[in-house]
Amino acid sequence: MKFGVVVFPGSNCDHDAFHAIGHVLQKPVEFIWHQSEDLHHCDAIILPGGFSYGDYLRTGAIARFSPVMKSVERFAGCGGLVLGICNGFQILLEAGLLPGAMMRNSGLRFICKHVHIRVENTNSPFTCAAQQGQILTIPIAHSDGNYTCDEATLKALEKNQQILFRYTTAGGKDDAAGNPNGSVVNIAGICNRARNVAGLMPHPERAVEQMLDSKDGLVVFRSMIEALVGAAKATA
């Protein structure tokens, strides 16, 4: 089992994802340079947070044209696990691997703080190790996390149980008070219809050790590891 963390020019949470997987969870992980079309036989790809291409034009809009994204699209098309965190989520939206789009936060400011998200669905390789309805404390750090989509897409997301995480209050209410950025129906993370590509705005890689105030992010990576182990057994 091997994870790959893609490095775009301007990625700045690449080392954090690497640390979470390689040092905290002790799983093999390597960096993949954005100009490479070779995914180094990785079993799961992470598009990390940051400001790829300075967020110029629109978040993620330029990164999706990087050579590596062609390979990521092929990999995802074959069922490979792809997780986009923050800027990575924005890139997946721009690349069309996930439906919808990001707008500026409703407050029009960058927000960095711990928020609460609820696990909406455990039927995915990104949430299978979590409990349904579990409330996680995980930080956000973004200017453009206000997820939106048209009504038909939203219906499809709900019908197909593609909404993996919703922002809530500490008490678990998914109301306006629990919504930090104006995201439609408090969406914090979604997956594709095939359930092998996911994006979320909160940073699970920042919540992997108690000394950083929360370990709740580990469950996302543990889910991916469980899924990969399960898949390996199934093919063995």
Add this chain to the structure above:
Amino acid sequence: MATAQTEITVTPEIAAEHGITPEEYARIQQILGRVPNITELGIFTVMWSEHCSYKSSKVHLKRLPTRGKLVVQGPGENAGVVDIGDRLVAAFKIESHNHPSYVEPFQGATTGVGGILRDIFTMGARPIAVLDSLRFGEITASATTSEEDAANNRRILDGVVRGVGSYGNCFGVPTIGGEVAFEPCYAQNPLVNALALGIARKEEIFLAKAKGIGNPVIYVGAKTGRDGIHGASLLASAEFTEESQQKRPNVQVGDPFMEKLLLEACLEAMKTGAVVAIQDMGAAGLTCSTCEMASRGGTGIEIDLAKVPQRETGMSPYEIMLSESQERMLLVAEKGREHEVLAVFKKWGLDATVVGGVTDGGLLVVKDHGRMAAQIPAHPLAEEGPVYNRPIAEPAPRKETEKDWYTFVAEGANLTANFQKLLAAPTIASKRWVTEQYDSMVRTNTLAGPGTSDAAVVRIKETKRALALATDGNGRWCQLNPKVGAMHAVAEAARNVATSGARPIAATNCLNFGSPEKPEVMWQFSQAIDGVGEACVALGTPITGGNVSFYNETLGKSIYPTPVIGILGILEDAAKVLKVGFKHAVDVILLLDGATLPTGAQQAAPLHQAREFSSSEYAKTIGGIVAGEPPAIDLHAEKRLIDAMLALAEAGTVRSAHDLSDGGLAVALAESCFASDGLGASVELSGDATAEFALFGERGARVIVSVAAEQVAAVLGTARQYGLGALQIGKVTDDNSLRIQYKGVAVISAPVPTLMDPWAHSLERNLKIQ
């Protein structure tokens, strides 16, 4: 100053227009042995500007202590460097970007952060944290501030905060702390001081010394444009007038994405082993980087401007040499290995071009398409600029009487309403609105982010250790007494570091003052240097670098003298960081006091108390009074307290720790409640002082700690061992209310949420942002 052309013949009048004095002009001609051409005059002007040459401060800065056993590199390089163990070093420095931030708040702040980050990675160190020390005019209308001015101050605050955030967030360095304070004197001249910290392997530190005759000089990063010409000489080295807004084109424009690429590429290029020296192009751009690297290396440098990547056509040598376009670096590579360096920059998609080479003979030679544009001996240009021992005059003593001082309210009065007002004062209120706009967590090292501990703390992943940083500086106190005020700035920063559990080891300073041409300002400066020096010696924190910012005045009115001190500390065990918030109900609250007199038993005369109290945040907020003297400082008491805090953190006997600062004991208690999970406190005090003095007085060398009942004896033992006063003043409670009794009378009593609301939301409300 109009766009200059090489054809212009320099006259004494033109030199004067550049701000060069007749004596300086004579010295230039003496160095050159002839009349300078216009490009050379421009080069001298920026290098000999106050900002680049320190001509008014040099004679005083010599009095600062700069040596210590952990200091690897003191002042004079791009940043100070200290040994932090495990074969690692920390590079850190604080710098101002005040004037640009007034003229254009967003870009002024971004380029301030960008500049200090480049100073750090130029040394080969990866930046791991940024702190910002900000000062603004009042953001609400009052007797001293009109609504129009308040609105302008709010606009500046908003722009600066967005600017700081936008640069650090994109660059990927956490902004973990600093302070924000408000005084009317900063209305036309805000202070934006940015501190950056980086770490490197000890043997991998890079210096800016051009060595090796024949080695190629390589230009990397952004293209050169016409932006920022004379930023250092015009913006930073002159006071403001009504026309200052016209200086907007002199403000540089920042591109954090470019700088992020430059960081990664520079660190990767350094790893090739083919880089000999490197310096960023900050103030005075290409001019400063070429002549300083040559001067430090004892060599010369020759460049051809035709090879410099340019953003626009038709730029004159004068403009190229003086441009302050951001995100550029100049480096010297080993001859024959330049392709290795160039390949790294190509990988990162950056411009990198050989523009010249290192020469012997010590000359800075600038050619333009092969034609001589400037030829100046590098060392005299960089190091032998004018040095002024400017006149100093102590201002006439303020004639204050009792009537100018704060009048204490009658004994037994309830102070809760005043307390709420104090908690809402922008200087004291929560800065959450500011700090949430900064990414404080990227790189996953932040153990104590904004507001959680007295210092900001980041771990060093490969080791057990963590580094703590705090910045402090009380302009009001320095205005009333520059020497004592400056000592307090050092003491408070060191105390904050120690209260987080870390041992203070080194300091950096940003000295913000008015015009050095005013003898009273030079007196303040000289006094402040003495204060900083004395306190740094006493507390064992040598100054490793920093920056002097003069001419902080508008229309002839100076800011308060504001030395801002940044102190770095080491925490041997990252798991032992101490935080502000109370942890458990029924824990005992102890007031630790480095002064020998037990707290509460102030023997001083009431009048003396009124005089000291008049310099407090409470007197300003409640009484509208700024007068008197800052509290007397006892550096031995500060040192005792620091040593005791380290022992307590190491032993793990206290559960929380918070120093007494703006707003005194009452504010410290409230903040420890606010930072807890719904806890309160019940405290009983007594003494001879008035209740207001006891609750809100700001004397230093004091910390409150909360301690589990079974550890109280151990903590008292440590206090005795270090000669500290230790008073059990109350208990942490689970009823979510704060009660303070003074001499048996309840003077403050309120539910914590009632106190927290004005504190938590004051900034947003005052900024009229919902």
